[in-house]
Amino acid sequence: MGIPKGTSCQAQSLALSSKREGVEILLLLHEVRLASSPERRTIVGVDRGGATRMQRMTGIGVLPLLFVVACGGSAAPARGSILSSPSPQMAVEEEAPPPRGSDGPVTPAERNAAIDALLKHLDARYVFPEKTKLVRAAVEARRKRGEYDKLTTGHALAAALTTHVNEVLKDAHFRVRYLAEEIPEAELQTEPTAAERERFEAEGLRLNGGFERVERLPGNIGYVEVRSFSFVGRGAEAAAAAMHFLAETDALIIDVRRNGGGDPELVAVLCSYFFDGAVHLNDIYDRPKNETRQFWTSSVPGKRYLGKDVYVLTSQRTGSGAEEFAYDLQTQKRGVIIGEKTWGGANPGDFLRLGDHLAAFVPSGRAINPITKTNWEGTGVLPDIAVPAEDALRVAQVRALQKRIGAVSEPELKKSLEERLRELSSDEPAKPPR
Numbered sequence: 001m002g003i004p005k006g007t008s009c010q011a012q013s014l015a016l017s018s019k020r021e022g023v024e025i026l027l028l029l030h031e032v033r034l035a036s037s038p039e040r041r042t043i044v045g046v047d048r049g050g051a052t053r054m055q056r057m058t059g060i061g062v063l064p065l066l067f068v069v070a071c072g073g074s075a076a077p078a079r080g081s082i083l084s085s086p087s088p089q090m091a092v093e094e095e096a097p098p099p100r101g102s103d104g105p106v107t108p109a110e111r112n113a114a115i116d117a118l119l120k121h122l123d124a125r126y127v128f129p130e131k132t133k134l135v136r137a138a139v140e141a142r143r144k145r146g147e148y149d150k151l152t153t154g155h156a157l158a159a160a161l162t163t164h165v166n167e168v169l170k171d172a173h174f175r176v177r178y179l180a181e182e183i184p185e186a187e188l189q190t191e192p193t194a195a196e197r198e199r200f201e202a203e204g205l206r207l208n209g210g211f212e213r214v215e216r217l218p219g220n221i222g223y224v225e226v227r228s229f230s231f232v233g234r235g236a237e238a239a240a241a242a243m244h245f246l247a248e249t250d251a252l253i254i255d256v257r258r259n260g261g262g263d264p265e266l267v268a269v270l271c272s273y274f275f276d277g278a279v280h281l282n283d284i285y286d287r288p289k290n291e292t293r294q295f296w297t298s299s300v301p302g303k304r305y306l307g308k309d310v311y312v313l314t315s316q317r318t319g320s321g322a323e324e325f326a327y328d329l330q331t332q333k334r335g336v337i338i339g340e341k342t343w344g345g346a347n348p349g350d351f352l353r354l355g356d357h358l359a360a361f362v363p364s365g366r367a368i369n370p371i372t373k374t375n376w377e378g379t380g381v382l383p384d385i386a387v388p389a390e391d392a393l394r395v396a397q398v399r400a401l402q403k404r405i406g407a408v409s410e411p412e413l414k415k416s417l418e419e420r421l422r423e424l425s426s427d428e429p430a431k432p433p434r
Helices: 108-125 129-144 154-169 194-206 232-245 264-272 321-331 389-407 411-424
Strands: 007-020 024-034 040-043 064-071 074-082 089-094 175-178 211-217 221-226 251-255 280-286 291-296 309-314 336-339 349-353 358-363 365-368
Touching: 108 129, 108 154, 108 349, 108 358, 129 154, 154 175, 154 358, 194 232, 211 232, 221 389, 232 264, 251 389, 264 280, 264 291, 264 321, 280 321, 309 321, 309 389, 321 336, 336 389, 389 411
Parallel strands: 221 251, 251 309, 309 336
Antiparallel strands: 007 024, 007 089, 024 040, 040 064, 064 074, 074 089, 175 358, 211 221, 280 291, 280 365, 349 358
């Protein structure tokens, strides 16, 4: 399975960056919709934060990519190229897949070393340590029975370890991956280097901090689409500009339907506009450091958005930090969530090297909401108003207008609001922004 050569498609949440030409490409591409088929095919993986359905992908040069295509609940590797510059409309060209079994041999010594490294990383870092002894016992029992001896290729070993470990962990984030290109140890450090942070910040500038679209909709309803919560520097500037522009609207819609997550600091910055005073939003526990970091609202430049309704649009693709944003506003009773149940990823972690070609994503932290004392891991954020994602924007506008009409006494204004409400109440759902 793969994307046919030359197929045109629409990217839903795209960000590309190259750590070093010929070494690594970070592909943040949630979904492509094929022009020739109604099926949705999703690029899947996990980012450094561990909860955005993305993963580090490798390639040669800036454009050729190795990725995973998922369709109908199954996934298969594919190698291809982005044929145009990163933009909402692009094309993907797929190369012929390698012959079955040629993914890369694994010697007995390499296999045992990878298993040992995996168990060591889980013991040291997995967020729920009480489960790691059970994992070790189960994997060692299989190794003693010789179940891994017949696994002589990288993909086979990675798939088996992912399945066997998850029989105990039942953790959607955990996975083992085989990469055809050799993995230098420096590529999988758990903390970003200064050069990496500089690159991430440059990417944040290019993506405008994740703030994709800001608009004043008919009826004086504010709308902002946040495609990612980028690094807080540029993201905070973009948030300030957006909130200044929308400060005098009567209601606000924040669209995170295509947002896979990002920096929890920027989540806290955006939340700060909707509260008066210091509010405790979220904690993140880090097991390796045995530390819990708190996230609170803070001072913001310009006016806060107080005393007016806020609506958050979600989809099944809403992940990680975007889920936290929705969850924070929902639990604080400061926002109405409209759309679909979100992806359900709340445990950050890191990709850790198991060998020259094998790596594992090990969740090492968890979010803890100060009100619920839990998070959205595995359950997703449940919407207050459940509607298909493609209809969420229309429903939010209808709700905002209905409330506004009830509070308006000026005849001409009420008439214009009612006319807009009639337009939105037609049978055809509003199209999501492209």
